[in-house]
Amino acid sequence: MWRATVLTLFPEMFPGPLGLSLAGEALGRGVWEIEAADIRRHGLGRHRAVDDTPAGGGAGMVMRADVVAACLDATVPAGDPRPRLYMSPRGAPLTQGRVRSLGHGAGVVVLCGRYEGVDERVVAARGFEEVSIGDYVLSGGELAALVLIDACVRLLPGVMGAAASGLEESFENGLLEYPHYTRPRQFEGRDIPAVLLSGDHGKIAAWRRAEALRLTRERRPDLVKDGPALV
Ligand code: ADE
Numbered sequence: 001m002w003r004a005t006v007l008t009l010f011p012e013m014f015p016g017p018l019g020l021s022l023a024g025e026a027l028g029r030g031v032w033e034i035e036a037a038d039i040r041r042h043g044l045g046r047h048r049a050v051d052d053t054p055a056g057g058g059a060g061m062v063m064r065a066d067v068v069a070a071c072l073d074a075t076v077p078a079g080d081p082r083p084r085l086y087m088s089p090r091g092a093p094l095t096q097g098r099v100r101s102l103g104h105g106a107g108v109v110v111l112c113g114r115y116e117g118v119d120e121r122v123v124a125a126r127g128f129e130e131v132s133i134g135d136y137v138l139s140g141g142e143l144a145a146l147v148l149i150d151a152c153v154r155l156l157p158g159v160m161g162a163a164a165s166g167l168e169e170s171f172e173n174g175l176l177e178y179p180h181y182t183r184p185r186q187f188e189g190r191d192i193p194a195v196l197l198s199g200d201h202g203k204i205a206a207w208r209r210a211e212a213l214r215l216t217r218e219r220r221p222d223l224v225k226d227g228p229a230l231v
Contacts, residue, residue: 002032002156003082003107004149006142007071009050009114011036013142018150026159032107034149035075039063042070051115061115065122068111072126076109084128085148086111086118087141091130094148096171098131102148103155110148112141168208174223175216178208 006014014036015027026032043050044067051061076082085108102108111118111128123130133144154160170177181192195207216224 001030002103002105002153004032004034004145004152005076005082005107005109006034006036006112006145006149007039007068007075007110008036008112008142008145009039010112010140010142011038013146016146018146018153022159023150023153026153026156029158031156031158032153037071037075039068039071042067042074054116059116063113063115063118065119065125068118068122069126072109072111072122080109081105082107082109084109084111084126085131086113086123086128087133087144087148088113088117088130089132089135089137091132093135094131094133094151096151099148099151100155103152108149108152110141110145112145114140173212175212176220176223178211178215 008014015024015034018024018034019027023032027034039050040048044064049064050067051063054060054062072084076084082105083102087110122128131144131148133147138144168177181196185192185197193207195203198204213224
């Protein structure tokens with residue numbers, strides 16, 4: 001079973017929204033599993049301290065390497081094959097390709113930072129790879145972990161049914177997805193493009209490819225600068 005282990009100071013945030021809808025139903029059916037390990041339980045002293053002031057001075061606090069390591073070592077066996085990801089705005093950007101490969105594996109171990117981040121030494125010593133979900137800063141890694149896990153779980157067999165077979169989805173073919181329409185035929189004076197009602201599947205497919213390309217050039221020229229990967 002695909003399994004996510006999340007190391008966090010806020011275990012109550014999991015499964016959170018992943019307990020609802022398709023991901024939640026699949027969780028209930030045992031298609032995947034999530035475990036949130038409370039880093040605070042490994043904190044030091046009467047106050048269970050998990051952070052300290054940054055070496056070299058400066059603002060904020062840094063999560064202690066020994067505390068994070070203790071939490072990981074108590075939660076994840078040494079030979080666990082799952083990749084260890086540390087959610088951080090400094091990380092390599094998450095892509096659909098990476099999501100796909102994570103979805104095909106045994107699961108993920110995800111470390112969520114708070115404050116200014118985590119002591120660099122535990123990241124190195126325990127083989128964490130830094131992953132970012134975008135060029136903006138969240139107040140902690142938890143929401144980023146939920147995003148990453150959601151993106152993986154929806155690809156697991158049996159989670160999305162027919163919809164996830166979507167090779168047509170945004171990014172799956174290197175392009176943004178074409179626009180969708182449904183009833184009513186007219187909405188506030190706007191029609192469904194006639195080709196979609198024509199019944200000509202060849203024409204419909206060609207229109208969708210052209211729209212996908214047009215939208216991608218317009219909104220994400222970075223995705224098509226060397227021509228689309230696959231059209
Ligand atoms: N933690 C804070 N901001 C983040 C981001 N953009 N991606 C991943 N983890 C984060």
